[in-house]
């Protein structure tokens with residue numbers, strides 16, 4: 177009989193163990209609702225439509241995830257640097273440095289670029305056009321040794337382990353399991369956030385052009401010089417390369433920053449380094465001048481500290497090279513006219529944009 181009791185007791189112990197198996201975490205996210213809300217970007221009436229890639233439609237949840245990733249140092253090797261380290265709202269999404277500083281103080285080769293209206297770019301991103309889409313662009317900082325100096329598999333591992341991100345990826349992209357988190361979804365979300373970084377339409381420039389405000393005499397003189405609208409003042413040629421409404425032609429030019437004897441003599445090849453075409457060497461993107469007052473220092477290497485220095489450069493006609501643009505020639509502007517140009521381009525300042533809560537750091 178002793179045996180029988182022991183047998184029953186053993187059986188009970190085994191059954192008790194079988195009865196309630198410990199929950200297995202299979203990474204399923206199906207308990208979390210996937211209910212994406214389509215997002216309509218606020219675009220000023222004078223602007224073109226923005227082209228949104230078919231495989232990355234805008235949703236509130238995608239933007240929320242992208243905004244968080246943009247401000248999260250989790251992407252960098254030492255967890256110290258985020259996209260926002262070099263793209264801060266107060267600098268119209270630049271860092272106000274001559275060249276940007278990445279992980280371990282690594283100094284980049286060029287000056288950071290404003291992300292205002294970056295979603296309208298159709299002809300290449302970066303000073304040299306080295307990425308075509310925002311999705312492709314966002315892949316690069318992670319592995320760039322002067323930026324995040326990390327590897328995507330490591331970033332994806334951290335995102336999968338995080339308490340918050342699996343839920344956010346589920347809500348944004350409907351993934352059913354943590355294992356589906358990958359860099360493609362991460363860069364799609366970041367690109368969605370960047371596409372909402374659009375002018376408010378409330379800068380003085382926009383208000384005056386819409387008939388809602390008036391320029392001062394000085395600003396009006398600057399406008400005439402910029403757009404060549406008045407034959408009584410010289411033509412400063414600016415609008416050919418910095419054109420309405422974004423105030424960028426979305427093209428590459430050599431605006432005479434450096435003297436070069438031959439096409440090989442440019443220190444930074446710029447566009448030519450991407451296309452491999454000799455005549456593109458020394459050409460750079462003509463960036464938008466919207467919010468330019470907030471994004472000093474200027475040019476791809478941050479060589480000019482003030483807008484006055486920039487316009488004095490144009491007034492001088494620039495330095496000689498074989499492909500310097502013919503529009504870059506001595507302008508013979510008076511000091512008063514130079515100041516008027518500075519005053520005019522300063523009317524493009526959009527404080528509503530840089531103070532907009534939708535673009536601010538979600539961790540604060």
Ligand code: HEC
Pocket residue numbers: 246257258259260261262263276277278279284286287288289290291294297300301302303304310313314317318322323324366370
């Ligand atoms: C260490 C500083 C740094 C970090 C970090 C950084 N950037 Fe940049 N960013 C730059 C610099 C510098 C440029 C210009 C580089 C060039 O043209 O070679 C740039 C250019 C860009 C551009 C091109 C803008 C245009 O008008 O063509 C985009 C978009 C951009 N960055 C987005 C991002 C995103 C998204 C992240 C995070 C995933 C990021 N950046 C992280 C410094 C940084």
Ligand code: HEC
Pocket residue numbers: 412413414415416417418428429430431433459460461462463464465468471473474475476477483486487490501503504517521
């Ligand atoms: C031939 C085309 C061209 C003309 C004309 C031109 N620009 Fe530019 N502009 C550029 C290019 C290209 C750059 C960027 C060059 C670089 O960084 O290497 C630039 C850069 C700038 C910058 C600095 C932008 C930044 O984000 O750092 C300012 C400000 C500027 N231009 C203002 C003007 C004004 C004002 C005029 C008229 C007096 C003018 N430009 C005429 C092509 C042009």
